[in-house]
Structure formats: C-alpha cells, structure tokens
Amino acid sequence: MSELDIAMQAAQAAGPTLENSGAAAIAVGLAALAAGYAERGIGAAAVGAIAEDDDMFVPGLIMTVLPETLVILALVVVFIV
C-alpha cells in the first residue's frame, strides 16, 4: 500500500472535518453577522430620528431589531440537523 492510501484510510476513519451541527453553528453565526451589519445602518438612522423627535423611540427600536429575525430563522437550522 502506498502512503497515499494510508492517509486516505486514516481520513475516513476520522470522519468529515465539519459535522452537521458544526455547519449549522456556522450558518447561525453568519446570519448573526449579517443581522449586525443590517442593524448598523438602521440603528444609525433610528438614533438620528430619535434625536430629532423623542416619539420616534419605539418605532426606531422596533425597526432596529427587525433584522434580528434573520438570526431566529437561521436558528431553525440547528433544530433540523
């Protein structure tokens, strides 16, 4: 047997580098990152609006956390795998 075959056998025995649950974790992480990026802009605009008009606090808060639904949806993946 060549050295290459030995290496391949060893790899098969160890299983894939990324298990399903690991992949799901990365998916959630990426979604959270995207949500954070989206909230950056909305948050800046919301703070601007609140500075001009105090009544905008509640709408601003709601708008700011809306992209958080992305993470919640991505969390579904964790329960499926």
Added chain:
Amino acid sequence: MSAGASNPEYVNARVRSRRASLFSDEDYRKLIRMGPSEIARFMEETEYEREINELGTRFSGVDLIEYALNRNLAKHFEDMIDWSQGRLYDLIARYLRKFDVWNLKTIFRGIYTDSDPEEIRTDLIRAGELDDRTIDRLLETDTIEDAIEVLYGTMYYEALTEAFEEYEEAGALVPLENALDREFYENLLEDLSRGAGDEPQEGPVANYIEFLQAEIDFRNARNAFRLARSGADLDPAAYYIDGGVLFDESDLNRLVGDYDALVDHISEDRRYGDRLSEALDQLRDADSLIQFEHALDAALLEYSDTLSSIYPTSVSAVLSYILAKEREVENIRAIARGREVGLDENEIEEELVVL
C-alpha cells in the same frame, strides 16, 4: 478630512425630519397677509422661536426677521457639518463653504470701513467650515493684513496673500473678493473624481456634481447677463469661472455682447434646455433675470426631492434640505421686505419660490 467611514443614514434621518418641519404652502399663504411684526410673532411659534427670543430685545421689525432667519439657517447648516463624517462631510462642506466666503467678505468689508466688530458679528452667517474661534479672532483684527494672517493654514490663505498686493496698489477690496470667490469655485469640483474621464456617470454623487456644475454655470450665466445688460466695458474673462459645462471662455467672450444669443446658447444646451424651457421663454419675453432664477430654483428643488427618494442613503437628501431651507429663508425675507415697502399680495407671490 475625507478619511473614515461616512454616515449617510444618521444624517439623512435627521435632515429628513427637519425637512418635514419647514413651512408649507399654507404657512406662506398666511404669511403673505401679515405685516413684519406679525410675521415675527408667527415665527416665534415655530422653528424660529429661540432665535426670535434671543434677538427680540435688540432688533425689531424686518431686521429681527432677517437676523433670526440667518441665525437659524446657520444653526441648521452648522449641525449638518457637525454630524457628517467622511465622504459625506467632504461633499456637504464643499457647498457650505460659500458661507465662509460670505463671512470673510463681510469681515474684510467691516475692517475696510472701520465698523464696530459687534455690528459685523450680527451680519455673519456662521454656517461654513471655519470654526467660531477663527471667526472671533478675525473680528478682533484691525487690519486686513492681520486678518489674512489669521487665516494661515486654511485654503484661502495663499490666494489672499497674492491678492493682497493688488489690494495695496489699488486700495479697493475687489481683488480680495475675487480671490475668495475664485478659490471657492475652484475647490467646488476639485478632487471629486479620481481623474478626468473617471467621473461617476450615474447615481447620487454624479447628480451632486451636476448640481455643483450648475452652480458654476449659472454664476457664469448671471455674470454674462449682467455684463451684457450693463454694457460695461469689462473683460469677461476676468470673471469667468472654470469647471462648468455650459460655457467655455471663448463662448463667454463671444456671447457677452449679444443678449439673445446668450439665451439661445442656454436653451440649446442639452442639459438645461429642456428642463428650463419655460423659464427661458420668460427670460426672452420679460428679460427679467429674477424670474429666471426663481424658475431655476424651483426646478432644482423639485429635482433634488425626486433624487432623494431614488437614492435614500446618499447626499441627495441633504442637498434637497439645503436647497429647501435656503428657499424658505429667502421666501420669508422676500415676504417681510415686500410688506415693508408695501407691495401687494400678488406681487409678493411672484417673488416666492414655492413648489
């Protein structure tokens, strides 16, 4: 100055909120029927409350309105410069520097005529990039030479030092004022793109550049009209500002002598011809420059409003606010001055720029 991230979201949210609180058509209709003191009282119940209260003890009537308007305008524009960062700051400051130029001219004139610093102070519109400390120091100087020295390190310094010699020879302020204007207009379009031929072709920044070019074009056009009208034997090239798209220097020299050809030249231009056709017809008939400028302002205002809906996170909303605020200040001033000299309602209405 343009380093770092820009923050259009924040600035837009604030600016849009302020845009919404400007006077509406209905307010203008009410204002037209009022006398100066009533207008001041009306303003006290709006946006301008603080300014009217601050200045109310020192001024009255139309002066009060005028100073309150200027101060309020300065406050809002100064705010925008404070908020914005990065590229956005760069774009906004380019245009607002025109108030710096205005302030410097006022200060120079004040020094030239030996006016009281307090009096000069009330005439300033502190909306530009120069900070309060520099302006206060400028007000304390007694000679123009000292004033120019205070400006060391700003973009005006070099141009002013050069013009100062000419001023000393001639003894008139014109060279200094021309130097300031020239510096402002030259900086208006400088460094906007990475090089010739690489200008942004579409999108908000392209439109902003178009707006700045229009500013130059119509400054040129206005100068040309005035020269054509007054028939003064001045060299048009001395007043030509580079950077516009409507004229080049030889065009201007040729057209100054011929009023009709000048109007034709504008209407043939594909950028302005269509949008301003109505205004240009008026200009031909009535040859009133004021009506033409008003039509131009209204067209710009409408256009910038449309742009700010198309490109929500860009400089367009700020531009639309700047224009709208300037119009509001000019409208109220026109109403107040018009009432003061006893124009009737229709005549005042013609002076207004309302969408």
